[in-house]
Amino acid sequence: MSEESSTTAGGPRRRMWWWVAAIAVVVIAVVVYFAVTSSGAPKDADASPTPSPSASVTEDASAGADPTAEPTPDPSEPSGTMPELTPVAPDEPxxxxxxxxxxxxxxxxxxxxxxxxxxxxxxxxxxxxxxxxxxxxxxxxxxxxxxxxxxxxxxxxxxxxxxxxxxxxxxxxxxxxxxxxxxxxxxxxxxxxxxxxxxxxxxxxxxxxxxxxx
Missing domain, CATH: 2.60.40.1240 (Immunoglobulin-like)
Known part of the structure; x- marks a missing residue:
């Protein structure tokens, strides 16, 4: 086989391998991109936020409260003036x-x-x-x-x-x-x-x- 024939025959093969390599690089780049993107997203991003227990308790207590009821007195506050009869002079009954x-x-x-x-x-x-x-x-x-x-x-x-x-x-x-x-x-x-x-x-x-x- 002559040198010209050998060169001509190897040309198409080398071009084919270049295309295969280029496609492989693109595929790897896409796979790496999606892998990084999915791993960086928060796991609970799509999950609904859990309501605060204190908020639920407060809402339930408010819903059950009677708006007409008297407020519970605070033990730390004074009880107020005791009832008294009308004052009389010291020499009167x-x-x-x-x-x-x-x-x-x-x-x-x-x-x-x-x-x-x-x-x-x-x-x-x-x-x-x-x-x-x-x-x-x-x-x-x-x-x-x-x-x-x-x-x-x-x-x-x-x-x-x-x-x-x-x-x-x-x-x-x-x-x-x-x-x-x-x-x-x-x-x-x-x-x-x-x-x-x-x-x-x-x-x-x-x-x-x-x-x-x-």
Whole structure:
């Protein structure tokens, strides 16, 4: 075979191999491109977002709430002013309208003695109170709470045991009268406007005495 024949015969084969190689490179490039693209996409891209549990709970709670219901009071907030009867002068009887009457029998200026924790000795006023029960049923005197306040702003006066403190105790039968003695530290120059309250039962208006004392 001559050299010309050999060259002519090899030409088509070499061109064919070039085309095969070019096609193979293109195929490999396409495969690599799709492989990289699919691996780089987030796996959950098509998935629907999971709703937040807190959002679901809030929506359910709001849907079930009664718009007419009273809000639940916060324990950390003050409960508000306790009910009280109309104030009377210290020398007048206070009547709750149901047969229970409270009176300040005497008001005596004394020198208060500090004998318990938190007490402050000094000028004080000793109050002797009477409680008359005509309600037709017994009254638990252990529920009675007596407090004294000074001035328009009702600053609490410090309570004392001595001299002569003797709080109400026991049970007061209908038709009977009981006596209690309470002592409060009240400076002499602040006795022109003093309020004394007598709470005898939770939820019931307290007796209120207001005026000059001592």
């Amino acid at each position: 206070a009547d709750n309208g149901d047969g229970l009457v409270a009176r300040i029998v005497t008001m005596t200026a004394v020198q208060g003695e500090a004998v318990q924790a938190g007490e402050i000795a000094g000028p004080a006023v000793q109050f002797t109170l009477d409680l008359t029960n005509d309600t037709g049923e017994a009254v638990d005197l252990g529920l009675i709470s007596v407090n004294a306040y000074i001035g328009e702003g009702r600053t609490p006066a410090g309570g004392l045991v001595r001299p002569g403190g003797a709080p109400f105790e026991g049970t007061l039968d209908s038709g009977k009268t009981a006596k209690g003695v309470y002592v409060y530290t009240i400076p002499e120059n602040q006795r022109g406007d003093v309020t004394l309250t007598v709470d005898y039962r939770a939820g019931q208006p307290a007796f209120v005495f207001r005026g000059a004392v001592g």
